[in-house]
Amino acid sequence: MGSKEITYQKIYEENYSKVMRLCMGYTVGDESLAKDLTQETFIKVWQNLDGFRNESGLSTWIYRICVNTCLAEIRRARKKDKNLQIDNLQVSDSVDNATEKEDMLVRLYECINKLTSTNKAIILLELEGLPQLEISEIMGIKHEAIRTRIHRIKQQLTKCVHNE
Amino acid sequence: MNNFEDLQNKWQNQTTVSATDYGFKSLLKSVKAIEQKQQTGNVVLTITIIILVAFLLYVSGYKSTTFLLGIGLMIGSLVVRIAIELYSLKRLRSINFSKESNTFRNDLTSYYSFRKYTHFIITPLALVVYTVGFIVLLPLFEASLSHGFYIYILCSSVVFLVVFSVFLYKQIKIELNKLKQLQLDDEAINL
Structure with a gap:
């Protein structure tokens, strides 16, 4: 592997989870669509890597690409809204209160989905x-x-999650 | 805001997919495939242009004005359409995804506004010019081809026109929806 590829792999490994989580927020917990968006984000990272000048932090730069990639894919995500795929969300917690927390997480995803895409990005x-x-x-x-x-x-979000 | 901190805690503790070695290899493969595809696209385009130019040189020997007018209108409208698509693609690729989200949104809105203008004016015009060119050629086809083959060309061109129009309609609908969504969001920002 060349030096660009080694740097790229390091960026990928260090940022994959947070990019994936952000994409999950955009896709209302649809893991398959979120994976596509994450892949798309990292493809854009590769394509823009030579132009990265450290003017902003690496993390800020990656988040920008991720938010913009999700924004550009609004339509695809919205179309999927009809079939919210949030049944398989999991929280790493003890068995006792895991179900309650998962329910709240499902509710959180639903409430995030009610926001405009900019507000969605901000709150995510x-x-x-x-x-x-x-x-x-x-x-x-x-x-x-x-x-x-x-x-x-x-x-707004807190009220929505607690059904107020 | 304890409630929100609670939500934040749940958000950060949810189980998400982690990076894997296989995932990275597959990503790298996709990246290389995209670069390869862009190169192949350039080769295909060059070959298409060479074929079109060769065809134009070949038919320029014909003295029939009707033939030259018909074929000229058809190829001309195709060339204009391809040129606009290439320009659009270039414009889309030049949008910088690492810019601030607000600037990116404006660039994207401006791109889709340009596409809207293309879809409502240039595309229908190109389609009409293409059809006119074809209609101009019809008497020549009728005179020089067998009746069966002439009917076949006539029917297949109508089918092609309908299929192509449906495809264009779907494409336009997708892009206009994107523009609408971006503008709705823009209104929300300025509230």
Whole structure:
């Protein structure tokens, strides 16, 4: 393998899970579609790797590609909405409260799906625990505006998950 | 916001698929296949252009104005359509996926707006010009071909036109839906 391929493999291994989780959020838990989007994201990573200039962090750069890839695939994901494939979601927890948590996760996916694709991206990044400054860099929205927006989406989402 | 932290905790603890060696190898294969496909596409396009030019040189020897007009309209509309598709593809490929999401969305919206203009003006026009060219050629076909073969050409061209129109309609519908979705989202951003 050449040096580009070695770097690429390292990027793939270190970022696969978080990219996959973000794509799962976009596809309402449809693992097969999320895998396609993850694959598409990493293909774009390869195609743009030579142009990566470290102006933003590697993680920010990959998240941008992932969010934009998911955004470009809106139609395909929306078409699948009719058959939400969230039955097989699993939470790593003890058996006792695993079912309750899985139910809540299913509800969380359903509520995320009600958001516009931009709000969806913002809240998925927030759920991943990214700093709001990084989210604003990924989305290209001012930090102050992102903060207000996250606050609003958090309230909406929490209400929705708890059926309020 | 304890409730949200709880959701965040559940989100981060869900079981997701991890990276595998097999997955990476398969990804690398796809990446190489795409590069190969782009090269093959360029070769196919070059061959098509050579065939078209050779055909035009071949038919330019004919003195029939009707024939040259008909064939010229058909090939001309095809060339315009191919040129626009190539330009669109180039424009789509030039969209940078690593840009800020807001800029990317604007680029994508602008691309689909351009496609909308293509779909509503240039594509129907190219289809009409192609059909006119074919109709101009019909009397020549009737005079020089057997009746059976003439009927076959007539019927197959109608079938081709219908199939091609359905294909175009579906393609246009997909792209217009994407544009609509992007614009809806844009409105939500500006609220």
